[in-house]
Amino acid sequence: MAERGSPPGWDFNPSSWSQRLPIIGLALLGFGIATYLALFQLGIITTVWEPFFGDGSRVILTSRISHILPIPDAALGALGYLADAVTGAIGGRARWRTMPWIVIIFGLAVGPLGAVSIMLVIFQPVLFDAWCTLCLASAVISVAMIGPAMDEVLASLQHIRWAQLRGRSLWHAFWGVGV
Amino acid sequence: MWARVASILLGIWLMAAPAILGYGEPANSNDRIVGPIAATFAAIALWEVTSPIRWMNLPLGLWEILAPMILGYNDLAAILNSFAVGAALALLAAVRQQRTQRFAGGWSALWRPKLLEEHQPAGDDTIAEPDEERKVSAARK
Numbered sequence: 281m282a283e284r285g286s287p288p289g290w291d292f293n294p295s296s297w298s299q300r301l302p303i304i305g306l307a308l309l310g311f312g313i314a315t316y317l318a319l320f321q322l323g324i325i326t327t328v329w330e331p332f333f334g335d336g337s338r339v340i341l342t343s344r345i346s347h348i349l350p351i352p353d354a355a356l357g358a359l360g361y362l363a364d365a366v367t368g369a370i371g372g373r374a375r376w377r378t379m380p381w382i383v384i385i386f387g388l389a390v391g392p393l394g395a396v397s398i399m400l401v402i403f404q405p406v407l408f409d410a411w412c413t414l415c416l417a418s419a420v421i422s423v424a425m426i427g428p429a430m431d432e433v434l435a436s437l438q439h440i441r442w443a444q445l446r447g448r449s450l451w452h453a454f455w456g457v458g459v
Numbered sequence: 460m461w462a463r464v465a466s467i468l469l470g471i472w473l474m475a476a477p478a479i480l481g482y483g484e485p486a487n488s489n490d491r492i493v494g495p496i497a498a499t500f501a502a503i504a505l506w507e508v509t510s511p512i513r514w515m516n517l518p519l520g521l522w523e524i525l526a527p528m529i530l531g532y533n534d535l536a537a538i539l540n541s542f543a544v545g546a547a548l549a550l551l552a553a554v555r556q557q558r559t560q561r562f563a564g565g566w567s568a569l570w571r572p573k574l575l576e577e578h579q580p581a582g583d584d585t586i587a588e589p590d591e592e593r594k595v596s597a598a599r600k
Contacts, residue, residue, distance in 0.1 A: 287563060288563060288578050288579050288580050289561055289562070289563025289564065289577075289578025289579070290560075290561060290562055290563055291560045291561050292560065394499070398495050398496065398499050401495045402491065402492050402495055402496075405474070405491045406488050406491050406492060419495070423498075423499050423502045423503065424502065426502075426503045426509070427502065427503045427504070427505055427506030427508075427509045428506055430503075430506070430508055430509045431506070431508040431509075431562070434508055434562060434565070434566060435562075437569055438563055438564075438568055438569065438575060441568075441569050441572075441575060442575055442579065445572050445575065445576075
């Protein structure tokens with residue numbers, strides 16, 4: 281039996297709070313970790329927690345690559361997680377059809393952030409031969425968010441596609457006009 | 460489920476293997492690149508709606524089997540590890556996820572209008588398509 285408010289042909293509603301809150305929670309956890317690492321990179325705190333890899337975290341967090349942009353990479357990560365949490369929280373239980381635009385921005389924020397995290401994990405040992413516990417934890421969080429976020433994106437894309445097939449405006453469906 | 464978990468563990472193993480088995484370049488860098496990517500694909504494929512992502516580990520597994528020849532490994536442990544992990548990743552990619560939920564035809568419904576239409580509630584306006592096509596789809600039901 282399908283849950284009330286589910287997209288047509290779905291057994292559950294991907295925009296329900298029980299689906300979204302765990303992702304928002306993960307994003308906030310990632311935000312906390314990334315903020316802590318950014319504070320170290322900005323010199324506001326002078327030591328960084330590293331239980332397993334000796335000097336690894338320091339090597340990674342002070343590397344050339346981590347400071348290639350105007351702001352340290354962990355600060356960028358923190359902003360990314362914040363964007364995930366905010367776009368995950370905006371809108372009600374029907375947002376897969378009332379606000380497809382926010383669902384798609386949410387999907388884009390979660391997907392590419394996960395990809396960048398994995399890239400950074402790859403750079404760590406290959407370029408510097410060092411590992412960083414909290415950077416790895418952050419990558420795990422990013423990756424864990426991708427799968428559960430995509431069901432909502434699919435529901436919104438199906439909704440937009442169906443509106444288009446019925447000869448309605450794709451533009452209106454995207455912005456949720458007239459729902 | 461078990462196949463995805465096993466693939467994640469294989470990916471993590473590839474990240475740690477150079478240190479544990481003590482092999483150097485080029486196997487070292489290759490496995491530290493392939494490992495996290497394979498683990499990521501498997502982790503995304505854990506969820507039913509993104510399960511097709513599991514197939515990304517088929518080319519990755521095949522690459523691990525070919526890498527010793529193409530990159531010229533000379534460490535026996537690295538070569539055997541690459542063969543074994545590669546074969547396992549490729550085989551696990553083909554293990555199907557048990558389906559417990561419906562997603563109105565999934566991702567392929569986005570480019571197959573009929574599939575999407577099948578899942579719309581009765582009474583909703585149907586696709587603006589030629590009558591003949593509609594008859595065919597009605598006859599099939």
